Amino acid sequence: MKYYKVENVKDFLKNLMDEKIVEALILPLKSYTEEAYNPFLIKDKSLIDKSEPFTFCKGINTAREVSKLTFKGALPFKTGIVLKPCELRAFRELIKLNQINPENLVTICCDCNGFEDREICEMCVDFVPDYADVKILSLGLEGYYIETDLELQLEENSGNLENIEKEILKILDEKRKNRDKKLSEIKSNLKDLLKNCISCHNCMRVCPICFCQECFFDSPALKNDSVTYLMRASRKNGLDFPENKLLFHLGRMNHMSVSCVNCGVCEEVCPAQIPVSQIFVAAGDELKKLFNYQPGKSLEDKIPFTCYQHDELHDFEKEYK
């Protein structure tokens, strides 16, 4: 591991291109409407000046877009992807799920103190860029430090790093408190939070982990014939529409919340302002604890539903006396 100090991240990214460590970059650029940032794939390094490497593109998790890019095969040349830690986790989870071909991709990830107006960021306790090829560290530091295994034509400098840990612990402490507070609020009325759902399924469509071509909960399997609707209505004391709201959320949660990286794009796009991501944190945390699994970390850790242990989870087996 080597450390370098840089003053300006954009210059550093240009430098990566100059040194041919990457030939292309994916990073947030002002979109054509000039109103928002979107991830762009660029080959021309002059475009870096117009970018905002550390901003969050509203409603978009870059990893999801990268998965489309490599779906038909690896990129033919080295491409750097600038990611936030939550996007990096999604990126790594998607490698496990065979949705991203990591060949020729160089991950560049910053530490991240969150973004304004994103409640999920306030409760984020995983904001350090573990597992990135190029880590950009700034919390608690003047300027930026680069931590990487790559050979760069820069002067090594690991001067002032001890502040990082202190700063991180400070932020962590604060975020933990936020998280606990938020979660206890959320958990107290979880069911009610979903009441306003209009079943647009936007949350699923932007989710990096929901990579299915067709969501099971959108599929014809759940469409009934008219007789069944009437039967259901009488069984349930009235059938409320849009139907299957709870089924969609709980079912989706059951499918993928173990892999949920808490990036928060789902709640950003929710027209009904449901804190979807926070709800996923509430349930996902329990599951992650249950299976001792951290999504988007080590590629060796298997996704809980693809493995098992012989001797486990006996609390879920009903004892017979």
Added chain:
Amino acid sequence: MTWEPKIVYIMCSWCGSGGAESASAYGLKYPENIKPFRVWCTGGLDPAYILRAFLEGADGILISGCHPGDCHYDTGNYFARRRLAALKTILKTFGFDEDRVWLRWVGHSEGKRLVDTAIEFNEHIKKLGPNKI
């Protein structure tokens, strides 16, 4: 008319169903409101079905498959246990009564165990009352 719980008993086609057949062979009785549904393996039971049944007003869902280590397909019940653990955890987090879903292994010859389970579960659900979803 007194209320009778709507209970679906999902069983695998091997030990679970074997238990049902042993029960019949021994002439053991259980309540009629418990309706069996068969999958090949509990490992082939999508929790989405259970979830949907639960949200569609099933008062209880009972699941039985081969004992761990005895799965007809070797490993299905281990995966089933994980899937159900996840589902039950989610239900619990949402404040639903996850104890309306039971997983209990029943061996091929264990007709009595199957019947005891059905009776015990029925009593348990009666105590809980109807599933007001």
Added chain:
Amino acid sequence: MTANQGKSTVLVYGTNMSGYRTIYALGKLGYKTILLNRGKYVDEVKNQVLSQLPLDLCWACAFGPQRMFVGLGALNVFYSADILEIKGTPGNYKVKIKKKDPYVNNFICTECNKCVEVCPEGAIEVMPKVFWENIYLINEEKCTKCGKCEEICPTGALKLDKKEEELEVEVAGIVLSPEYVDVDKGDLEKFGYKVFKNVLKNSDIVRGNIPTSFVLNSLKRRSDGKLPQKIAIIVTPQYNNIEYEDFNTTNIAVYRAVRIKELHPSADVTIFMRNYRGFGKGAYKIYERAKEIGVKIIKADDVYLNELENNDLEITYKLAGKQNKENYEFVILVTGQKAPIEEVKKFEKLCKIKGDNHGFCYIEPFTNNKTNIPGIYAGGEFTGPRGNPETVWEGYDIAQDILDFLGKPVVSPPQPPPFRDVSKEEVKIGVFLCSCFGKFNDKIDIERLKDEASKIPYVTHVEILNGACTPQTIQENAKKIRESGVNRVILAVCTPLQKLMKFRKTVMMGGLNPLLAEFLRLREDVVNVHEDKEKKLEKALSLIRAAALKLKYALPFPGASDKFHGKAFVIGGGVAGMEAAIRLAKRGVQVTLIEKSDSLGGIAYRLDSDIEGRDLKKFIESQIKEIKRNENIKVYLNSEVDSIKGYAGNFKIIFSENKKITHIEDAGVIFIATGAKIREVSSYFYGKNPNIYTQLDMEKAINEGKFSAKSVVMIQCVGSRNKAYPYCSRICCSQALKNALRLREKGVEVTILYRDLKLYGFKEDYYKEAVNKGVNFIRFYDDNYPKAGQTENGFKITVKEYGTDEEKAINCDALVLSVGIRPDIETNKKLSQMTGIKLFENGFFAISPGPFEEAAKKLMKPFELQTNGVFPIGMALSPRTVDESLLTARQAVGQSLIFLKKQRLPAPNGVFVSEVDESKCVGCGYCVEVCPYNARSIDEVKKKAVVHPFLCDSCGACVVACPSGAAFIRDLQDKQVIASIDALLG
């Protein structure tokens, strides 16, 4: 090859698991078998598994092949049968047998119980608990042959005219697989069995209460019904000369202790055994777990039992010469088997086979199942103390070897008739209600059920059937289906588990694809298990509604198959690898064998003889000669695998020779025989003092005349059975004993320091011999190894003796370490990655999640291919002796031959096979991870999952794993399940 190629039948005598498996393998290879069951019904005479009940599994599948192959016409079973005379020559035996057909034909009996009710003498008895069906027997002493039962039997299953008859059968080969000779009261006198109330056999408590298996109730004291707190488990064969233990007996004791602690955590459980003998990769873990959860293990030299007034048991046990006493509330005996002396004598007379000096059947050296008479094989507990899975493996060994005497295969699975195309028709469901020959009539209002069912949507036809399982009713019902014009069928019957094939056949003969039928369990789910007739009717209707909705969405399809390449590829040229190659080549299979080193022979070639004194070198040399001579075998030395692509039946292997020349081979199956290495030693000054040897070093030194020590100490389990190597290497105890006996002959003083001596079965003889010849044995504690100090002219070894805790010091000239083996971890890891076959943490190949799965289950399914057509054999699989390694190779050959000769293989369940909806699949690989059969892979170009149909057993794991709904099985599609459950909820 012997003359008379026309004979394609084998006679199997006895129902031990090796016999059953021979029947199974031969049936699959297309040969006929005749099974002689000495009992009146299927498991009257119990085999090893059913006598011992080693694990709390169901074991019902043990009888599976019998049902299936009888159904296919490959197997003929005779009951109350015996052999009277054997004449003829190998390949052409004429055997005179006697048999008596059962009065009640179990295949037709519907258990209506009418015969029992009508019998004036109470002579008809029902044997429950056999498989999951009841068996009806007639007590001949009580029966007056009045004929009332025969008259009333609705199916013609009961016939009173059965007599003992004699007949002669012509067969090409004979397999002797008689059952376990269990121990009973007289044999277990020493332990007070059936005298002291609270002394029970393990098998008594496991299935004492069959409807529930092993539960707390099973443990209640027979004297007062109280739940005992203090429980002793005694491994009796270690204290009782007439019993023999197999490799698994001590494991059974440990397993039982663990199960008791699981059910009854506060119980105090103590196991008495002289030596723990579980070896191999997995067993030792259970032993460790038992100790962890507080099971006490006392390695006593002897035990005596006494019953106290309150029916507690006082156990007096000897420990290193000292007597101790302890009281227990309950005692469980884990017992062994007796030698089958009578049976052996009988066959000595009948066909001149030999017995061995213990009273078991003699087996030729370096074979597992050949008797001294060609064409006559013996297997299972008849040949020595045996457990699973080896007994089952022997069945495959016999099947592949007996082919020498067999002609052409004659049995092939019947082809279904052509199915009607129903794709353009509207859904028309026919409901056929079986009345079980009138048996259901008074239990449910079947006429009303018929009326109500006809009102269910999509149901166009309802009919009550007389029966559905006798040959005649099957014919009639098929005709009814055809004539009714329906295109979906609900057959409401008793139990498809038992009679599935019959019902499927009915539907297929009715011209419909089996995917268009649902078999409702009217008897099992409604008629027999409830009281209230009205509620039964309601429940039956809701089950029919659910089935109707399921059928509405049914999607017929003809089934899938795939090609299977007929060549084999063997990795490793040790005894196991060579044996596999030779056996395959003998059956005309083209084999490629590669070996990493520059010579064949492997680790066993370095040993000169084994404890039995057989010439190992000579045997291995004969193997090498055969390998070189055989035209079907291509050998590449100094070669290593570079890559393996593909799946069972369709492998492409790239390997390089001398790191230079690259070869490509196709193969249908791969054998991994990477063997083992002598484990490296770093303790006890090894390598720093020339008088410290491993057992192998010493053998070499003795052979070269360089060994002159006058006193020797051997330390067992050096670096074994610890955290780093949590298994027993299986071979060191025999090797140490062999060398100790050799040294004693030269007058050398020998002391063996050990934890457990793993000399089960006949090897125990050598222990006794060693004690007689003055070898000194001292046991030490598992966690307190002897210490060695170097002295002027040798070593001073100090050891704390087990039991007495005395510190003993021994001086010796030479120190010999038994270091055991380890797998070739680096190579195994590489091969594991290439083939997807998992490794245990310790580097051996894992072929199933538990030690028994492979033995007892899935008899009908292609589980031979469960490891993706990759067969780890020999020491790649686990530590083994040479004979055991050979057995793993031979049995794997037996398994693979079933497929190697076929060019295409269909899905094992026909139309019931998992599929991929490509429009939905995104190639995430979730399904690949969970498939227990390696039946799925990802096509990396298309990024879609692919199903290999003949590997799929349609369990549905992929369907659940698939988040997209792209994986599906046709009889449980999402919309079918959802609609059905909706209907059940009403």
